[in-house]
Amino acid sequence: MTNPDSGPFGDAAATWNRRFEGDGFLFGIEPNVWLKEHVDAWPAGGRILCVADGEGRNSVWLARQGFVVDAFDIAHVGVAKARRLAAENGVSVNFTVADCDSYPWTESAYDGVAAIFVQFADPALRQRLFRRMAASLRTGGALILQGYTPKQLEYGTGGPPFLSHLYTAEMLRAAFSEMEIVELSEYEANVNEGSGHKGRSALIGMVARRR
Numbered sequence: 355m356t357n358p359d360s361g362p363f364g365d366a367a368a369t370w371n372r373r374f375e376g377d378g379f380l381f382g383i384e385p386n387v388w389l390k391e392h393v394d395a396w397p398a399g400g401r402i403l404c405v406a407d408g409e410g411r412n413s414v415w416l417a418r419q420g421f422v423v424d425a426f427d428i429a430h431v432g433v434a435k436a437r438r439l440a441a442e443n444g445v446s447v448n449f450t451v452a453d454c455d456s457y458p459w460t461e462s463a464y465d466g467v468a469a470i471f472v473q474f475a476d477p478a479l480r481q482r483l484f485r486r487m488a489a490s491l492r493t494g495g496a497l498i499l500q501g502y503t504p505k506q507l508e509y510g511t512g513g514p515p516f517l518s519h520l521y522t523a524e525m526l527r528a529a530f531s532e533m534e535i536v537e538l539s540e541y542e543a544n545v546n547e548g549s550g551h552k553g554r555s556a557l558i559g560m561v562a563r564r565r
């Protein structure tokens with residue numbers, strides 16, 4: 355069985371393209387709550403990169419707030435829907451179809467990076483991804499990250515069913531030890547993000563700033 359979050363263990367592009375088929379939005383069209391609540395970490399009008407942005411709910415909302423937004427995702431079906439969502443909202447986002455290893459990352463370029471539920475990455479891929487995300491921030495730029503903790507395996511209301519893909523506070527502190535951890539919180543909440551993330555969930559959120 356191919357798992358939708360299997361990343362390097364399966365054909366991630368084909369799996370996610372299939373998941374994004376149809377008119378609906380798997381994770382809805384509202385921005386992620388952790389992102390919305392922490393967006394003040396970024397300067398008004400700043401340049402933001404949305405990593406694995408899916409169907410565009412976060413990038414389009416950020417563009418609507420006045421940010422200058424680049425976004426990429428491996429799934430061309432998701433990116434096509436994101437482009438339509440941007441057009442319908444009258445905003446412009448610079449979308450790219452790419453996997454996170456082949457995306458043309460720019461170093462020290464962004465005021466902010468949004469990494470919202472990018473837990474497709476196994477530990478090796480995650481190490482490369484996290485390093486590139488941190489390097490793409492300019493000094494003083496901030497990463498806003500949201501994911502699930504291991505307790506989410508009990509809830510099963512979203513995210514990959516692989517312990518090795520989930521985050522703990524300790525893991526994130528170690529991975530971003532060169533950055534200033536502004537906020538790091540493990541918490542539970544009732545999530546209502548389309549049909550993809552729905553119900554009681556074990557979450558982790560982080561805001562970290564590049565020194």
Ligand SMILES: C[S@@+](CC[C@H](N)C(=O)[O-])C[C@H]1O[C@@H](n2cnc3c(N)ncnc32)[C@H](O)[C@@H]1O
Nearest residue numbers: 366370381406407408428429453454470471474
């Ligand atoms: C759980 S979804 C989250 C989407 C979006 N960040 C959001 O919060 O709505 C995970 C996303 O990762 C993308 N993805 C999976 N593997 C990827 C890879 N290797 N490189 C880039 N994107 C990938 C999928 O296409 C999917 O859009």
